[in-house]
Amino acid sequence: MPSSVSHSSPACEIDRSQPAVVVEDLHRSFGSLKAVDGVSFSIDHGRVVGFVGANGAGKTTTMRIMATLDSPGSGSVSMGGHNVVHHPAKVRRLLGWMPDSFGTYEHMTVLEYLDFYARALGFKGADRLRRIQEVMDFTDLTPLADRMSNKMSKGQTQRLCLGRALLHDPQILILDEPAAGLDPKARVELKNLIRILAQEGKTILISSHILSELGEMCDSLLFIDKGRIVHHGDAESMVRGTETAGETMVNVQLAGEPAKLIEWALTAPLIKVEEETRRGARLRIQAADDATLSGVLRRMIQDGLPVLDFHREERRLEDAFIDMLGQIDKNTFKSPPPGGLPQKNAEDAKKEGL
Numbered sequence: 637m638p639s640s641v642s643h644s645s646p647a648c649e650i651d652r653s654q655p656a657v658v659v660e661d662l663h664r665s666f667g668s669l670k671a672v673d674g675v676s677f678s679i680d681h682g683r684v685v686g687f688v689g690a691n692g693a694g695k696t697t698t699m700r701i702m703a704t705l706d707s708p709g710s711g712s713v714s715m716g717g718h719n720v721v722h723h724p725a726k727v728r729r730l731l732g733w734m735p736d737s738f739g740t741y742e743h744m745t746v747l748e749y750l751d752f753y754a755r756a757l758g759f760k761g762a763d764r765l766r767r768i769q770e771v772m773d774f775t776d777l778t779p780l781a782d783r784m785s786n787k788m789s790k791g792q793t794q795r796l797c798l799g800r801a802l803l804h805d806p807q808i809l810i811l812d813e814p815a816a817g818l819d820p821k822a823r824v825e826l827k828n829l830i831r832i833l834a835q836e837g838k839t840i841l842i843s844s845h846i847l848s849e850l851g852e853m854c855d856s857l858l859f860i861d862k863g864r865i866v867h868h869g870d871a872e873s874m875v876r877g878t879e880t881a882g883e884t885m886v887n888v889q890l891a892g893e894p895a896k897l898i899e900w901a902l903t904a905p906l907i908k909v910e911e912e913t914r915r916g917a918r919l920r921i922q923a924a925d926d927a928t929l930s931g932v933l934r935r936m937i938q939d940g941l942p943v944l945d946f947h948r949e950e951r952r953l954e955d956a957f958i959d960m961l962g963q964i965d966k967n968t969f970k971s972p973p974p975g976g977l978p979q980k981n982a983e984d985a986k987k988e989g990l
């Protein structure tokens with residue numbers, strides 16, 4: 637795969653005296669529903685920012701306004717120094733938009749599809765053919781040039797959609813869920829393309845539900861919930877910021893029935909079941925010191941649990957996000973069964989070396 641997809645002619649003038657993207661107090665409602673409710677953020681040139689939020693949080697609505705496809709109720713958005721409402725044509729010239737779903741046309745090959753959009757963008761003659769070839773090489777679509785565009789795999793279709801968005805060599809890219817539905821190999825390929833685009837200095841806003849991948853790929857993460865930005869920072873500070881002092885997440889695997897571990901954890905002091913896993917569970921232990929953690933392991937073994945693996949986990953971005961929103965699924969914090977052993981309080985348990 638080639639290492640670059642830059643084009644010699646600039647797509648549109650871009651004002652570098654201000655951030656590439658500035659969103660200020662953006663609102664957009666559908667009837668009584670406030671889909672975007674006072675969103676503000678900015679993105680510096682050449683940064684890759686992940687846009688994260690639950691279904692219906694307001695990501696697509698925000699991105700569509702940024703891409704000039706919808707109008708704000710109030711507030712303002714400027715892309716490359718151009719206001720999306722006052723100068724949509726300028727914004728479109730410097731912007732590549734990859735929607736979360738897009739239509740391909742029947743009876744149109746990959747080459748014809750890209751050619752159609754290249755013509756619409758004003759490319760002419762040899763320049764157009766050269767540009768299409770550059771984009772097909774970059775997205776690894778050259779071997780598929782004659783393939784019907786509506787008869788491709790999801791990964792190939794996403795590469796075509798990205799290729800279409802790159803034709804005019806935009807400086808800013810907005811990618812809405814580009815990795816959705818891709819298998820692991822296709823996700824890695826897409827991630828590599830995004831990494832190269834980032835190295836070329838493009839400003840990229842990318843939404844996804846796969847937080848761990850976004851954490852690796854992005855300089856910072858923008859978290860949105862119910863139409864409001866709830867955090868903007870790098871993945872590490874996000875994880876640190878939501879860390880609960882004195883807690884440790886431990887992943888435990890058993891040789892036998894995982895249910896035994898869950899049953900045991902329900903009655904054990906200091907321990908909550910964060911998530912049941914195929915062979916055991918992730919446990920949230922209200923302690924961070926070695927003595928207490930080794931005491932927990934000792935107690936498991938004394939109580940006859942066939943422990944195969946017991947290790948501290950790095951805190952996951954998903955956990956941090958859920959904690960931040962205060963949306964921990966209460967079902968994972970099960971109460972002791974009726975008639976079960978009473979929970980000791982944390983202080984008592986610590987005194988007993990647990």
Ligand SMILES: Nc1ncnc2c1ncn2[C@@H]1O[C@H](COP(=O)(O)OP(=O)(O)OP(=O)(O)O)[C@@H](O)[C@H]1O
Nearest residue numbers: 666669670671689690691692693694695696697698
């Ligand atoms: N055209 C529309 N008409 C009515 N409601 C809409 C419209 N577009 C979006 N909404 C609503 O606005 C809210 C935000 O939707 P949006 O698509 O922006 O969320 P999202 O974060 O992109 O979600 P997802 O991850 O599911 O794509 C949702 O409740 C959605 O149902």
